[in-house]
Amino acid sequence: MAVSFHVRSNSYPSRQHPQAVHVDEQLTRLRSSEAASSSSICQTLSNLQDLHDSLEKMIRLSITNQALSQEQIEKLLDGSLKILDLCNVSNDALSHMKEVLMEIQSILRRKRGDLSSEVKKYLSSRKTLKKSFQKVVKSLKVCQNKESLDVFGEAEAVTIALFQSLFSIMSGSKGCAKWSLVTKLMNQNRVPFEGEANEFTVVNLKFQSEKSLKIEDVQILESCIQDLEDGLESLSKSLIKYRVSILNIL
Template sequence: MAPSFRVRSNSFPSSLHPQAAHVDEQLSRLRSSEEASTSSSSSICKRLDNIQELHESLDKLIRLPVTQQALAQEQNKKAVEKLLDGSLRILDLCNISKNALSQMKEGLMEIQSILRRKRGDLSGEVKKYLVSRRSLKKSFQKVLKSLKIKQDQQECNDKSLAMFGEAEAVTMALFDSLFCYMSGSKTCDKWSLVSKLMNKNKVSSETQVNEFTRVDSKFQSEKTLKMDDVQINQIYSLT
């Protein structure tokens, strides 16, 4: 799974900088939400919002003089290198998810246009979309596999730096859930995250199945395909 950082509590000062304490509270909430996470759009989208807020807080934390001093210490060199590597992995995951959603959005919008105009090569576009989906699924599976590779735990004496490691871990866990959903995994079939990402209207998690799986299934019978089957209002948040 995603890397985690262990912290030696006996090395910490008795009190944290207010910004560090705020980040610590956010991490606690995220850990709790992850443990209590349910298969619902509201749950995972709330985690997405919390992750965004966490990284905004981390940006403020890293600018503090005390954090800059910790980053410069020789004893923290290996921990800092791991954090930098983790940041690059998270950036890669952001780009992969954004590009994948954009690619699928373009394909669905083209099919939607053909259905609306009632002319064009619907069969060809559907086949193109399904080929693209199969390719993306393989990519998602590779990503999921890489996320599940066990990472060595890195001890860090500085709690502020250790928080960055914990933030990486919870962010990786969320991407694991996201790519699981986007691949159409059965373990995520009850999640309706895409409705939240693609539509402004609120969708009941109890009545909505995985939208990727639903669209893939509808495209198997293109002669009965309707506008409602590929309805998209707007993609936001990730694209």
């Protein structure tokens, strides 16, 4: 189902409200950030968690929940559910990659086993992930009219852009590298991932030349995956709390 951001901004607290100002500041920081490696993605995930914690506080403001219509509440719930789905898709992909990496690490440690077969399995899984991520990204349509976006809509757009970047890192996809509509929407001139190396692509290159592959390389990538999983778990918890606050309005 396509993501929709057509929520009337005049139904929410003024952008001069202290909590709204705080959210705007967080959005500005997220829009100006670059995510070229798993470590910067982890930091962005942490910033996204802070953003949704702030949105949750805004939802609980009486000035907000008294103004929300049934339709607007449903749109907020729909948007938060889509982001939770993106968290689940990312976690499933990371979990699969980690399983293969653990087997490769075991073969390298014991110095016996079919390393070529496992490496091919890993590289094949990357291609599969790329196709599946591209399909997910195509299903996400962002409203191109910036004037129709309030802080909630902008938060959703920035969050989707982050996941496009995360998908690009994990799959090595160049198609997701430019933040597409979200970049244009937010008038950003900085383009993340443009030919920049990250832990996934570095190890991917070494996998293509098995002789240069070391157990330390696999361990570094496995550690990066674990950090991303931890970040996604924390973000998911904030999203669930956010959804509960929206439901409490009903």
